[in-house]
Amino acid sequence: xxxxxxxxxxxxxxxxxxxxxxxxxxxxxxxxxxxxxxxxxxxxxxxxxxxxxxxxxxxxxxxxxxxxxxxxxxxxxxxxxxxxxxxxxxxxxxxxxxxxxxxxxxxxxxxxxxxxxxxxxxxxxxxxxxxxxxxxxxxxxxxxxxxxxxxxxxxxxxxxxxxxxxxxxxxxxxxxxxxxxxxxxxxxxxxxxxxxxxxxxxxxxxxxxxxxxxxxxxxxxxxxxxxxxxxxxxxxxxxxxxxxxxxxxxxxxxxxxxxxxxxxxxxxxxxxxxxxxxxxxxxxxxxxxxxxxxxxxxxxxxxxx
Numbered sequence: 001x002x003x004x005x006x007x008x009x010x011x012x013x014x015x016x017x018x019x020x021x022x023x024x025x026x027x028x029x030x031x032x033x034x035x036x037x038x039x040x041x042x043x044x045x046x047x048x049x050x051x052x053x054x055x056x057x058x059x060x061x062x063x064x065x066x067x068x069x070x071x072x073x074x075x076x077x078x079x080x081x082x083x084x085x086x087x088x089x090x091x092x093x094x095x096x097x098x099x100x101x102x103x104x105x106x107x108x109x110x111x112x113x114x115x116x117x118x119x120x121x122x123x124x125x126x127x128x129x130x131x132x133x134x135x136x137x138x139x140x141x142x143x144x145x146x147x148x149x150x151x152x153x154x155x156x157x158x159x160x161x162x163x164x165x166x167x168x169x170x171x172x173x174x175x176x177x178x179x180x181x182x183x184x185x186x187x188x189x190x191x192x193x194x195x196x197x198x199x200x201x202x203x204x205x206x207x208x209x210x211x212x213x214x215x216x217x218x219x220x221x222x223x224x225x226x227x228x229x230x231x232x233x234x235x236x237x238x239x240x241x242x243x244x245x246x247x248x249x250x251x252x253x254x255x256x257x258x259x260x261x262x263x264x265x266x267x268x269x270x271x272x273x274x275x276x277x278x279x280x281x282x283x284x285x286x287x288x289x290x291x292x293x294x295x296x297x298x299x300x301x302x303x304x305x
Contacts, residue, residue, distance in 0.1 A: 140158075201269070221237055
């Protein structure tokens with residue numbers, strides 16, 4: 001019993017003395033980590049401000065800042081391990097990282113693809129912050145470019161996170177890159193109405209509307225589109241400023257439709273609804289109607305009497 005007690009006491013004293021001897025190294029390691037994290041926050045903030053001033057591209061600035069901050073923190077942790085006397089652990093981590101890179105590459109293939117795609121998009125991408133884009137069926141404004149995903153805010157309030165690999169490989173429709181977007185609608189006039197006159201009235205609305213754009217590259221016009229059942233359909237095509245896509249696609253288009261309708265009706269143009277024509281073959285003198293409801297038959301008989 002005394003032997004076991006002595007061995008246990010000696011072991012405790014040995015580990016305590018080792019801890020006391022390594023305490024300065026541990027304090028140094030902790031100090032390196034704390035100071036390193038504070039410095040990483042400070043340096044990343046300065047880098048982000050500098051990138052925003054030089055490139056004026058918030059997506060690239062934020063993405064590169066996060067990537068550099070992550071690399072800096074990993075470097076600080078490795079330094080702290082060496083300073084704390086855990087060089088073997090640090091070397092083991094590096095060796096394991098190198099050996100496990102292949103395994104992790106297969107296990108986390110999608111994560112690696114998205115991470116690499118994020119770097120590519122940071123330097124070469126088809127959109128900026130607040131651009132209105134469409135990827136597959138997802139339609140909304142770009143809010144952020146992260147290391148693994150691109151965040152889009154849809155117009156009905158949903159936050160959608162699309163993997164960067166999909167953003168890089170799928171077609172991206174940018175509605176606001178150059179600030180111009182063409183809108184269109186169809187208006188039907190009666191067959192007896194003057195088509196050229198109706199087109200002139202509509203063009204007057206387009207030329208005088210303050211929110212529409214017309215220049216050598218963006219021309220507003222009206223064309224005959226279809227001879228429908230009861231109307232001659234005219235297609236109205238016009239350009240609007242799409243920096244705020246919701247206003248251009250909804251409010252501006254609605255105002256133009258409203259004004260076109262008012263002007264055409266004031267000038268006497270008919271805007272008839274669809275008319276269904278019923279033709280009877282076989283020489284019938286009238287349309288055969290069968291009333292099955294007794295109450296309806298009684299009302300019809302009373303009206304005849």
